[in-house]
Amino acid sequence: MKNNLxxxxxxxxxxxxxAFGSASVILLVLLAVxxxxxxxxxxxxxxxxxxxxxxxxxxxxxxxxxxxxxxxxIWIPEQQVTDRCTTCHLGMKEASLADVSSVAFREHPxxxxxxxxxxxxxxxxxxxxxxxxxxxxxxxEQWEQPLLPAKYIEAGCGQCHLENQxxxxxxxxxxxxxxxxxxxxxxxxxxxxxxxxxxxxxxPSLKHIADKTxxxxxxxxxxxxxxYAGTATMPNYHLSDDDARDVSAFILAQSTPxxxxxxxxxxxxxxxxxxxxxxxxxGQSFCASCHAMQNAAGMMVGGxxxxxxxxxxxxxxxxxxxxxxxNPNHYDPGTMMPHYRFDAAQVATLxxxxxxxxxxxxxxxxxxxxxxxxxxxxxKRLAVENGCxxxxxxxxxxxxxxxxxxxSRIGSKPLNQxxxxxxxxxxxxxxVAGKVRNPRAFGPSLKMPQFKFTPQQIDAITxxxxxxxxxxxxxxxxxxxxxxxxxxxxxxxxxxxxxxxLRCFTCHMINGHGGDMAPDLTWEGTAVQREWLTQFLKNPxxxxxxxxxxxxxxxxxxxxxxxLADYMMTVYQTPExxxxxxxxxxxxxxxxxxxxxxxxxxxxCQSCHIADYKNDKGYIGPALAATGKRFNAAWVYYWLxxxxxxxxxxxxxxxxxxxxxxxxxxxFLMSLKSGxxxxxxxx
Amino acid sequence: xxxLLIAVYAATLLMAGCSRKSxxxxxxxxxxxxxxxxxxxxxxxxxxxxxxxxxxxxVQVNDASGNGVAGTAVYFSGPAGVSFAPAAALTDSSGxxxxxxxxxxxxxxxxxxxxxxxxxxxxxxxxxDEIALGYQQTVGAQLNTQYCxxxxxxxxxxQRVSNMDNLSVKPHPFTEGDTLNKMSDADLVAIISHGGPAxxxxxxxxxxxxxxxxxxxxxxxxxxxxxxxxxxxxGGLVYAQK
Numbered sequence: 001m002k003n004n005l006x007x008x009x010x011x012x013x014x015x016x017x018x019a020f021g022s023a024s025v026i027l028l029v030l031l032a033v034x035x036x037x038x039x040x041x042x043x044x045x046x047x048x049x050x051x052x053x054x055x056x057x058x059x060x061x062x063x064x065x066x067x068x069x070x071x072x073x074i075w076i077p078e079q080q081v082t083d084r085c086t087t088c089h090l091g092m093k094e095a096s097l098a099d100v101s102s103v104a105f106r107e108h109p110x111x112x113x114x115x116x117x118x119x120x121x122x123x124x125x126x127x128x129x130x131x132x133x134x135x136x137x138x139x140x141e142q143w144e145q146p147l148l149p150a151k152y153i154e155a156g157c158g159q160c161h162l163e164n165q166x167x168x169x170x171x172x173x174x175x176x177x178x179x180x181x182x183x184x185x186x187x188x189x190x191x192x193x194x195x196x197x198x199x200x201x202x203x204p205s206l207k208h209i210a211d212k213t214x215x216x217x218x219x220x221x222x223x224x225x226x227x228y229a230g231t232a233t234m235p236n237y238h239l240s241d242d243d244a245r246d247v248s249a250f251i252l253a254q255s256t257p258x259x260x261x262x263x264x265x266x267x268x269x270x271x272x273x274x275x276x277x278x279x280x281x282x283g284q285s286f287c288a289s290c291h292a293m294q295n296a297a298g299m300m301v302g303g304x305x306x307x308x309x310x311x312x313x314x315x316x317x318x319x320x321x322x323x324x325x326x327n328p329n330h331y332d333p334g335t336m337m338p339h340y341r342f343d344a345a346q347v348a349t350l351x352x353x354x355x356x357x358x359x360x361x362x363x364x365x366x367x368x369x370x371x372x373x374x375x376x377x378x379x380k381r382l383a384v385e386n387g388c389x390x391x392x393x394x395x396x397x398x399x400x401x402x403x404x405x406x407x408s409r410i411g412s413k414p415l416n417q418x419x420x421x422x423x424x425x426x427x428x429x430x431x432v433a434g435k436v437r438n439p440r441a442f443g444p445s446l447k448m449p450q451f452k453f454t455p456q457q458i459d460a461i462t463x464x465x466x467x468x469x470x471x472x473x474x475x476x477x478x479x480x481x482x483x484x485x486x487x488x489x490x491x492x493x494x495x496x497x498x499x500x501x502l503r504c505f506t507c508h509m510i511n512g513h514g515g516d517m518a519p520d521l522t523w524e525g526t527a528v529q530r531e532w533l534t535q536f537l538k539n540p541x542x543x544x545x546x547x548x549x550x551x552x553x554x555x556x557x558x559x560x561x562x563x564l565a566d567y568m569m570t571v572y573q574t575p576e577x578x579x580x581x582x583x584x585x586x587x588x589x590x591x592x593x594x595x596x597x598x599x600x601x602x603x604x605c606q607s608c609h610i611a612d613y614k615n616d617k618g619y620i621g622p623a624l625a626a627t628g629k630r631f632n633a634a635w636v637y638y639w640l641x642x643x644x645x646x647x648x649x650x651x652x653x654x655x656x657x658x659x660x661x662x663x664x665x666x667x668f669l670m671s672l673k674s675g676x677x678x679x680x681x682x683x
Numbered sequence: 684x685x686x687l688l689i690a691v692y693a694a695t696l697l698m699a700g701c702s703r704k705s706x707x708x709x710x711x712x713x714x715x716x717x718x719x720x721x722x723x724x725x726x727x728x729x730x731x732x733x734x735x736x737x738x739x740x741x742v743q744v745n746d747a748s749g750n751g752v753a754g755t756a757v758y759f760s761g762p763a764g765v766s767f768a769p770a771a772a773l774t775d776s777s778g779x780x781x782x783x784x785x786x787x788x789x790x791x792x793x794x795x796x797x798x799x800x801x802x803x804x805x806x807x808x809x810x811x812d813e814i815a816l817g818y819q820q821t822v823g824a825q826l827n828t829q830y831c832x833x834x835x836x837x838x839x840x841x842q843r844v845s846n847m848d849n850l851s852v853k854p855h856p857f858t859e860g861d862t863l864n865k866m867s868d869a870d871l872v873a874i875i876s877h878g879g880p881a882x883x884x885x886x887x888x889x890x891x892x893x894x895x896x897x898x899x900x901x902x903x904x905x906x907x908x909x910x911x912x913x914x915x916x917x918g919g920l921v922y923a924q925k
Contacts, residue, residue, distance in 0.1 A: 109790060110819040150733025150788035167822040456735050604886040607850055617849035620833050651830050654893035
């Protein structure tokens, strides 16, 4: 062995000439390593492949002219973007390469942004400065942010776009879920623009809960809220039977009676003279616009603004139902439910109807002995530990501050700050989705409760959370598109009080405040005639045949209707034009006839609207057969000219009418005075 | 000789690592076999790139007389990036297997395969097409739901009553490739922007060019192309197993 080595040494370094020769060769090889490494590097390989690909294509010359060899880089210092992705992804801007099967060389799918303005990693994450596939795409020891899987890609958009966007349905849905499931009762989320995400699930106060329901019901509910109503947003705390017993004991024990106290139910409302009266009053009052209830066929019918009512008779005590139906403000001044003006007989009818909606199975197996003081004490401890007061008002427990970790930057959380468990993918999206899916899997002592989400909802929520990045917080404000924030608008005076009592803002938007279930009323005073408005408030007719949600009948008194109508007609006026500027008396029969032609032929309005109940059938838009009684001509005219100018986002297409056409159509529509509150909707 | 062996071994390992075997779980023990595999539901869905399909895919294994066969192993497979949960299962008492499907990361059409074996061990395959929308087509899909679907889709839902019956000229659902594939992009843009009369058709198709932006209309066209059945030739990439 030793001899062999010696012979080798002699061979290469035996004399000075040999030594010099050998040393030069070694030096040369060493010098060549760097260029060779470069020469054989991955990206060169991709560039060669790309050239090979484009040379075989019809537009090879153009593509080759666009090609630039060497390391490419998109550098946008103010956004901290140094992206070399285009070194390998060479066809990003080549429309003719849309059909290439290799992702590496295909044109980037159409998006509203330029690569050169935003770079790649802004949306996709990954390590922009890297020049190998592995380092650019995957998590490495120095770089924890691998590429974001495609299913969460809308998280990229959400860093700047705080508003709802057409192209990001999952981000929108995830944000909506976070709001409607009340995540931010416990977790603070401060967005990049400084606004806080506020919940809208409106959990009830428990201060007077014993007036409303029984301990048995409370027990069954905390054990499994969704067993009572599939749509319930309250999560499951997986309490043991004993813990649920003690929490229910405490919840009932802390309850104080309402002031003034509930009245006993007078007659025997449960056996009404006319059993159908309840159903029809429930229908006439359009309770189903907000509340769902299972019908005889087992189908869930109704809206999801208020709680499901299928088992309300099992849940609520009769005297509470009676009180609530008569005036919900008594029990809950902050409720979204309007104060209907029911008379005593109607209250009794509805109370009886609701009492009859029972689900006895829900509490059938709950048998609780009277609570002991120790149980109540233990129940209180559990209520504090589980943060019940984060959502509910409870006597004797203050709302805890920062009950759960803040999530404002969860989308950039370093992995080494997270604790992973078996079965959860070792990545940020894996962690976030895992937490949303099954929080208790991360440790039985963890407090976050179990929500019931579908896999698709979990992906949507994860998308919304992943948008909460460092970048979202730190980027220049000019990059940000703010979310639409509710204004603080409150109408003044008597009318204002009345509108509050009727909860108009639960459904209607006025001056940027309110819901989006019903038309925006900001300019209602310009749009409609006073006569019509008073009639409508007295007896709301169906304006849109195809809608399930309808304006409820509140049984308003004449004086109340006058107050509302006066206020709306004077205050809710557009500054753009005068509602009286186009008197109907100007129109002549020829114009009306011309308008009729335009309605039925050129613009085919009957596709969506009914002008004449005998012949027209379209029901996407509101029926127009009583336009002459309902609207002001000027409103109709300006609406026809540019519907979106009067109501942004309306789906009525702008038909680009000439002034003459709009005037003729207005003349025709204003001549329609059939029907009205009653009769017209017989079909 | 030895290095050669090692090289072959390494290459095999590499190939095994690369070819996505994760879709191919351990074989299940069938207790019965059928003669055919058919779709019950879940084919031709319009989903989104990288995301779960709304509805699971349900297939049924039948015997010669068309009745479901219980206890037969069914395997799902698809092009790279498509995942199934479960990827393999035995048919239930009605002969069916249900699997949720997550599509690959790229927009396009995905061919997925449900496969079982007959008595002789021969594979019987059922191929299903699923559509994954990309960003632009997603915009189109949303605009379609907002502006177009009530006239163009004969189906009603509780939230949305179809208006098609109320029209004297019937529009086509956008999935009707037989009609829509014959229209050029320019024609589609023209009729959507300027309404039916632009192509000598009914004004019951309203003009949207003063309500929607150019890029909105391009998005609608790309959606219409993506969902066409039969597929539009230039409608994008088709992903199938190699």
